[in-house]
Amino acid sequence: MSMHARILAAIRKIPRGKVSTYGAVARGAGYPGLARQVGGILRRSAGMPWHRVLGAGGEINVPRDYAMEQRFRLESEGVIFRGRRVDMKRFEFQFPRARSLREKSKKSS
DNA sequence: AGGGTGACGATCA
């Protein structure tokens, strides 16, 4: 399974009414440190619950063209904002502990 | 091989 596929799979696990962050998705998928790729992949993928992925701290981090829609979609799922950010204490989806799949050298299985 | 690019994130002024 490719990194790309694992990341998309992780994003699809975020349930309705919950959110995650680019960094957390990367870690949940087994690729700590690849928050940027999560953003890039999500940006180019159709049919994904993109609105459930926020920036660190629960801040909306998409260009303004989509910012309003993201907030609207989340609020319609019951996610509550406090100022500009989501109350992560209550709405962040916790990914199960994932083994880092990042490889510095050889070996797989 | 090498340089530029992010829907990132942590830190600091």
Added chain:
DNA sequence: ATGATCGCCACCC
């Protein structure tokens, strides 16, 4: 809180 800076890394020329 806000903006700058820097570290990070897969991708795309």
